[in-house]
Amino acid sequence: MARERLYLFDTTLRDGAQTNGVDFTLADKLAIAGMLDELGVDYVEAGYPGANPIDTSFFSERRPMRARVTAFGMTRRPGRSASNDPGLVALLDAQADAICFVAKSWDYHVRIALETTEEENLAAIRDSVRAAKAKGREVLLDCEHFFDGYKANPAYALACAKAAYDEGARWVVLCDTNGGALPHEVEDIVGEVCKVIPGDRVGIHAHNDTEQAVANSFAAIRAGARQIQGTLNGLGERCGNANLVSIIPTLKLKPEYADKFEINVSDAALGRIVRISHGLDELLNRAPDRHAPYVGESAFATKAGIHASAIVKEPKTYEHIAPERVGNKRKLLVSDQAGRSNVLAELERIGLSLDKDDPRVMRLLDEVKEREAIGYAYEAADASFELLARRMLGQVPHYFDVEKFDVNIEQRNNAKGERVTVSQAVVKIKVGDEELISVAEGIGPVNALDLALRKDLGKYQSFITGLTLTDYRVRILNGGTQAVTRVLIESTDETGEHWRTVGVSANIIDASFQALMDSIVYKLMKSGAPA
Ligand SMILES: [Zn+2]
Numbered sequence: 001m002a003r004e005r006l007y008l009f010d011t012t013l014r015d016g017a018q019t020n021g022v023d024f025t026l027a028d029k030l031a032i033a034g035m036l037d038e039l040g041v042d043y044v045e046a047g048y049p050g051a052n053p054i055d056t057s058f059f060s061e062r063r064p065m066r067a068r069v070t071a072f073g074m075t076r077r078p079g080r081s082a083s084n085d086p087g088l089v090a091l092l093d094a095q096a097d098a099i100c101f102v103a104k105s106w107d108y109h110v111r112i113a114l115e116t117t118e119e120e121n122l123a124a125i126r127d128s129v130r131a132a133k134a135k136g137r138e139v140l141l142d143c144e145h146f147f148d149g150y151k152a153n154p155a156y157a158l159a160c161a162k163a164a165y166d167e168g169a170r171w172v173v174l175c176d177t178n179g180g181a182l183p184h185e186v187e188d189i190v191g192e193v194c195k196v197i198p199g200d201r202v203g204i205h206a207h208n209d210t211e212q213a214v215a216n217s218f219a220a221i222r223a224g225a226r227q228i229q230g231t232l233n234g235l236g237e238r239c240g241n242a243n244l245v246s247i248i249p250t251l252k253l254k255p256e257y258a259d260k261f262e263i264n265v266s267d268a269a270l271g272r273i274v275r276i277s278h279g280l281d282e283l284l285n286r287a288p289d290r291h292a293p294y295v296g297e298s299a300f301a302t303k304a305g306i307h308a309s310a311i312v313k314e315p316k317t318y319e320h321i322a323p324e325r326v327g328n329k330r331k332l333l334v335s336d337q338a339g340r341s342n343v344l345a346e347l348e349r350i351g352l353s354l355d356k357d358d359p360r361v362m363r364l365l366d367e368v369k370e371r372e373a374i375g376y377a378y379e380a381a382d383a384s385f386e387l388l389a390r391r392m393l394g395q396v397p398h399y400f401d402v403e404k405f406d407v408n409i410e411q412r413n414n415a416k417g418e419r420v421t422v423s424q425a426v427v428k429i430k431v432g433d434e435e436l437i438s439v440a441e442g443i444g445p446v447n448a449l450d451l452a453l454r455k456d457l458g459k460y461q462s463f464i465t466g467l468t469l470t471d472y473r474v475r476i477l478n479g480g481t482q483a484v485t486r487v488l489i490e491s492t493d494e495t496g497e498h499w500r501t502v503g504v505s506a507n508i509i510d511a512s513f514q515a516l517m518d519s520i521v522y523k524l525m526k527s528g529a530p531a
Helices: 026-039 055-060 084-091 107-112 118-134 147-154 152-167 183-196 215-224 243-253 273-283 308-313 336-347 361-375 382-392 445-455 458-464 510-524
Strands: 007-010 041-049 068-074 098-104 139-143 171-176 201-205 227-230 399-415 419-431 434-442 469-476 484-492 500-507
Touching: 026 041, 026 055, 026 118, 026 273, 026 458, 026 469, 026 484, 026 500, 041 055, 041 382, 068 084, 068 139, 068 152, 084 118, 084 147, 098 118, 098 152, 107 118, 118 139, 118 152, 139 147, 139 243, 147 152, 147 171, 147 183, 152 171, 152 183, 171 183, 171 227, 171 500, 183 201, 183 215, 201 215, 215 227, 227 243, 243 273, 243 434, 336 361, 336 382, 361 382, 382 500, 382 510, 399 445, 399 510, 419 445, 419 458, 434 458, 445 484, 458 510, 484 510, 500 510
Parallel strands: 007 041, 007 227, 041 068, 068 098, 098 139, 139 171, 171 201, 201 227
Antiparallel strands: 399 419, 419 434, 469 484, 484 500
C-alpha cells in the first residue's frame, strides 16, 4: 500500500530563536540549517527578513539546501496595498523558496490587536498570498491563534484559512499560538477544517504550554493534517514548540504512523538524530537533557539488577524501540556494537570508509570514549573528530611544532592615564628547520595567542590567510575545585566552509590553544598544504 507523504517544517531558526537565552549568530543559523538539511526536514524556516540584521543577511543570498528555505513575515498591513508595504516588500525580496505569512484568524484579535475589520484582514491575506505567488514563491499561511479563534467564531477562523487556500497557498497552517489547546480539541477542529480544505494542504503548529505539543501534532495528523511544524529539541518561546526530535522517531518507528506515512528522513539520518540533537545543545552551550525521549543519555538506561540478564538476552522485552535506530545506546551494557556503528557512521560522513571489523575502528572508539570521559565533545566538533580519525590513520601531515608559548596579561595606566588591561602572546614555532617567533597583542589572552599563532607560519602562511574565527565558546564542566574547561571554536575560510574544534583542559588558555591548533591544522589539511 502506498504510504501518504507527511511534510516536516522546522522553525528552530525562527520560532526557536525566540527561546529565552538563545541568540543565534549568522554562523549558528547556517550550522543549524546544515544539521536540519542532514536530517531531511522538508522546510527550514530561517527567520524574519527585515526584523533584525542577522535574519536579513541570512536571506540576502541563496542558501542552497535540499530543504525549502522559508522566510517568515506578516501579511500586508491593513489599509495599505501590498506594493506599498515595506515589510512585505522586504519579505518578497528575500532569497527564499517559500514564504510563510502569519495572519490573525481570531476575530477578537483582528478587532482589538489589529484594529481593523474582519473583511480587511481577509483582503490582506488574499493580497499577500497573491503577491508572493506572483514572485514565484511557495506560500504558507500561519493562522495565528487558530484554535482559540475557531472556538470563538468558527466561521471567521475558517474564512481566514479558506482565503489563503482559495488564493493558492500551498499550506494553511493551524497554530495553537498560546499552546493551550488539548489533543481532543485539536483532533476535532482539524477534522472540521479538513472537510473544507484538503488535509494535504493543512499543517499544524503546536506550542508546548500544557506539555502536549507533540500529542497535539499527532492529533492533527490523525484528523488529516499533513504538515507538522516544530523545532529541534522543542526549542521555542515560553515552554517551547513541538519537538521534532521526538516526533520524527515516532513517525519512523511506530507502525501506526510508519505504515501509513512517509517522511523525507532516511533511516540513516534517523540514526544520527542523537548527534544532531546534542550538536544543537553544544552550539547553545548547554547540557543535553539526559531524560529526553529517544535521544537522552538515560532514554535507554535501565538499572542493573534482576532485569539485567533479561535485557542482555532479549532487549525487546524492556525497550520500546531499539536504541540504535536513533543512534542512542543501551546504558546497561557498554554497547561496543552501537558505539562502533556510530563511529563508522561518522567516518563515512567525512569520507573515510573502513571495514566494521577493522581494529582501528575499535581503537578510535576507545580513544573517543576516553576523551569524552574527560570532557571532549565531538558531536559539535566535527573538525576535531576528523583530525583524531585521520591522525590515527596516519593521514595528517606533521606541519609544524609549537616549541613554546607565553601569554602575559598586564594591567597598567596608558598614556592618557586610563586603566587598561593588555594581553600579549609570544609563540615560538618550528617549521621544518626554520624557527619562527611571533608576538601579538590582543583583546584578551586567547585573542593574543590566536593572533601570534597565525602571524607567521612560514611556508604555510599562504594556506591560512583566509582562516577566520567566527565563534568561541567556553563551558565549565563538573564545577568546583575539579573544574575542567571545554572550549569550542568555530572557524570559517574563503570557501565559506565552517568547522568546529574542541579543546579541554583545567586551564582555559591551554584548552583554547588545543582548539586553535586543531582549527589551523584542519585548515592546512583541507587546503592540501604539503607536509
Ligand atoms: Zn509559534
